[in-house]
Amino acid sequence: MTGLLHLHSTLLPSASALRRRAGAPAPSSSRRRCRVEAKIREIFMPALSSTMTEGKIVSWTAAEGDRLAKGDPVVVVESDKADMDVETFHDGFLAAVLVPAGESAPVGSAIALLAESEEEIPAAQSQAASFSSSGAAASPPPPQETAAQEASPPTPPPPSPAPIAVSAPAPPSPAAQGGARVVASPYAKKLAQDLGVDLFSVTGSGPGGRIVAKDVEAALAAPKKAVPVAAARPDVPLGSTVPFTTMQGAVSKNMVESLAVPTFRVGYTITTDALDQLYKKIKLKGVTMTALLAKATAMALVQHPVVNSSCRDGKSFTYSSSINIAVAVAIDGGLITPVLQDADKVDIYSLSRKWKELVDKARAKQLQPHEYNSASHVQSTGTFTLSNLGMFGVDRFDAILPPGTGAIMAVGASQPTVVGTKDGRIGIKNQMQVNVTADHRVIYGADLAAFLQTLSKIIEDPKDLTF
Structure with a gap:
């Protein structure tokens, strides 16, 4: 089961309401009775488990400006145990992303804005700018969080960070970039497992390079390419400090509690x-x-x-x-x-x-x-x-x-x-x-x-x- 996004509604006046305030003629009373105020909703970082205090954005499956229907997956979030597709339960437009892929945010903090109508997108983007200036949006996490999935030291960052404890894949496709892991829909992952397709070798055609089912089917039909048995990945430099991943942090917390x-x-x-x-x-x-x-x-x-x-x-x-x-x-x-x-x-x-x-x-x-x-x-x-x-x-x-x-x-x-x-x-x-x-x-x-x-x-x- 995918998670559900937490949304909070912020009522903003529509463009027509602003015109009325400026002295423009008001619409007829019958039209006024049928009018519905448009909404801009804050999308919050959901709590995907009882032990989760923050989540990392693996990828956004929708881009800014995309129309979303209720139940559409909008973001993949890494909790302390698993990666989960998170759905929206409102129709609207993804107006502004506040926390980009690869960054973390506390549970309950705003990670994006959802506009009810297309004409509200500019207002939502202005609201997003105020989030950034006031610090309400998720600020860049400290080095130990942003580098949680990297095997190289946080300072200075290497040109090609390597994931921790991940089996050596082929050169990353777009679906494997940004979070050092494959980004694919749950159905695509299941299909790849059933068909024996290595998702690291699949190029995604979905939003942000996300792998969808048709990409898996295309990879299965394509001629097989020779892949090096052990694709080289940079070793962790000796003497470097590597922060915990989200999962390692959860394991550490449980082990300390057991004492x-x-x-x-x-x-x-x-x-x-x-x-x-x-x-x-x-x-x-x-x-x-x-x-x-x-x-x-x-x-x-x-x-x-x-x-x-x-x-x-x-x-x-x-x-x-x-x-x-x-x-x-x-x-x-x-x-x-x-x-x-x-x-x-x-x-x-x-x-x-x-x-x-x-x-x-x-x-x-x-x-x-x-x-x-x-x-x-x-x-x-x-x-x-x-x-x-x-x-x-x-x-x-x-x-x-x-x-x-x-x-x-x-x-x-x-x-x-x-x-x-x-x-x-x-x-x-x-x-x-x-x-x-x-x-x-x-x-x-x-x-x-x-x-x-x-x-x-x-x-x-x-x-x-x-x-």
Whole structure:
């Protein structure tokens, strides 16, 4: 769902009203009765999440002077978690842009003016000039904000700034300029994903070089061009200071908040031979190991609801009514935790399909607020978090507890391990280490030990995971 622009109406006299004040003849009384005062509306920076305090303008999808209809996307805003198309819910003309692409503005501040009629555009532009002179418009943000997406030092700016943690693309098309990211409509992004088209190679024909669906279709039909495997991008100069991106700032804030929670950690070794065999049998049906682990965790939480609880006020704790597994995903420039809702009730095949969809949307920065861990959407907030570094060969690690949750489990790689068998012999089994970090105000050591024993039994005998 796209966001809705906040607009505030400012009543301005029309040109005919000004003529009357100057002594021109007034219109007939019947005409006067039908007359409607035109409006100029301030377009405000919307709050796209409960943690968002400011937003960055990725691109304006409409240009000054463009006619807009209710529901038309007008601007792409980067929040602390995703890029979102923001629509207007009024007809009119985009009269003046107060905050250009690439700059940031506080939530609730004016970013543009919308005129109800074309004849009001000059008046709106005069009003925009007064915004600039009075400082009401968003002033140029400090270096740490304007350079939030750049990998080079803010002073002096390099001729070709490079984005942080973005996979090396082909030379940027118009849709990739200005914010060091692809600017495309949500439908174009989905179409490109379905057709396997790299949006970095597509030249947009929409306003400001924005990619639309027809551009994706044209790129698919065009002859393929040879692209260097590793397009060079400037490295970050050693000794430089790189400010946080919006997302990195949100992650930093959450991590600092977590320090106020008294936590403890419990580790456990789980044999994965049976789970590995099951995975080999069903992975061709689209099942992922992440979905298997999430399903096993959810089934264990059903039997240990206290591990699925949370303490928010320091005086009480809440048993969650549903089991929503949030799974950490590393994306360009940060970390996000898409949520698998009701993971205990969804079959493994549907859960895997949902997980793939969430990951694709997360990496395209198109997750909607109800799809990731967000305090503003309590019903969809993850009630338990998984962090898996096993695919990188990490054997064990500790994870930091996200604010508002009771526990997070860090999953290491499954590795062949020499073990003693029950008959006193030596054998080899695949084993993985899991470490759970929990809020000690709510969850005690015995609670975690019992939960991990149940989880181990489910993973070591995983027949129920496919039902």
